[in-house]
Amino acid sequence: MLICGIDEAGRGCLAGSLFVAGVVCDEEVLSQNLSKTLQKMGIKDSKKLSKHKRYELKSRLDEISHLSHFVVEKTAEEIDTKGLSACLKEALEAIMQAVVSVAKNEVIKKPNDRGDRADEELGKSSGGDLLDLPQEDLIRFYFDGNSTFGASTLKVSRDFTTKISLECIVKGDALVPLISCASIYAKCAKDTQSAQLDKIYPQYDLATNAGYGTKAHIESIARYGLSPIHRASFCGKFLDYAHSLDSALFGECGDSSDFVKSSVQKSSRTKTSETKSSKLKSNITDSKNTKSNRAKSTKRTPKATKNQPSLF
Known part of the structure; x- marks a missing residue:
């Protein structure tokens, strides 16, 4: 019996492709020693590994002859056109078809004619151990997550007597080697x-962000707009957020250049206002002093009356 583990990367990205990978091995080989070997290598959920460590482990996995791997790519354009769920469904079926094709000792071609774009590694993967698969045996596919997105094993197993099963496993990337x-x-x-x-x-x-919606990435979208490799269907809600960021960053201005001009104008207005305020304060002070002097000048020394002796 063959076991194939499947996982994806880039499902929630705002930019770039979705990649779905499958790694297949004979269950007996896996249970005898390969499982322990993978554990000693430090194989685990890729999210818990550094980028450098992931590439290092990938190179070591490439050297294990008992493993075969397949990578299917779904572009941003495909995701916008078909939807993410449809792309995941097609990618899952593409990987299952690739494994079945190897098991049937057929030449591996691109998984299907529905626009699937297989990674170059699809043709380079080592499938020698799969060719001896008896037709009556079972191929089990395990996908990380809680949905198989409607992927059909019936389409894959057509004209092929091998029984195929597809099961999703929550947190499978941490549970299944x-x-x-x-x-x-x-x-x-x-x-x-x-x-x-x-x-x-x-x-x-x-x-740095690998296409994910980090704050810095969203701010860049606010400044520069979407590129051809962005998923427009994913960016709608983020564009609203980007607009709010844009307003926060640049006020009512449309872009950074307007913001600079606005800042200069605001600065100029502030300085002018401060100057006017200073002059106004000075004028008020002068006015008070003038009134005070006038008040002093209008005060007169009392004169002695005829009936009152002079004080001087």
Whole structure:
């Protein structure tokens, strides 16, 4: 029996592709020694690993002949056109089809004709251990999460006698070793793409945020708008937030240049106001002094009357 762990990376990103990876191995090999080997290597949920450690483990996984891996990419354009759930469904079916194709000893091609874009590693993955799979055996697919998004095993197993099952496991990337491996492959594919896109769109700092909706990323969207690699369908609610940030950052101005001009004008108005205020205070003081002097000048020394002796 074959076991395949599946996980994704980039599901909630505002920019870049979604990557879904599958790692497959014979259950007997996995139970005998490979599971312990993976544990000793430090294989675990990719989110708990540093970027450097993920790439290091990916290289070591590539050297394990008993493992085969497949990576399917869904672009931002596909996600906007079809929706995230539909893309996840297609990616899951694509990986299942790829595993079945290897089990049938067929030449691996792109998983299907529905626009799935398989990673180059799809053709490089080692599938030697899968070719001896008896037709009556079972292939079990385990996907990290709480939904299989309607992925159909019937479509995959058509004209193939092997029984196929697909099951979702909550927190599977921390519980099932092969799902942990898949999470590493998917995350490395996402990080690699983010680094490449960062060179084309440096204003969004994708190499750091990997396309996720960090505060800095949203502020960049507020300043520069959306790029061709942003998922417009994902950015709607964030655009409202970005607009509020824009208002907070730049007031009623539309962009930073207007903000600078506005700041200069406000500064000028403030200085003018301070000058006028200073002059006004000075005038008030002068006015008070003048009135005081006038009041003093209007005071007269009392004169002695005829019936009253003079004091001087």
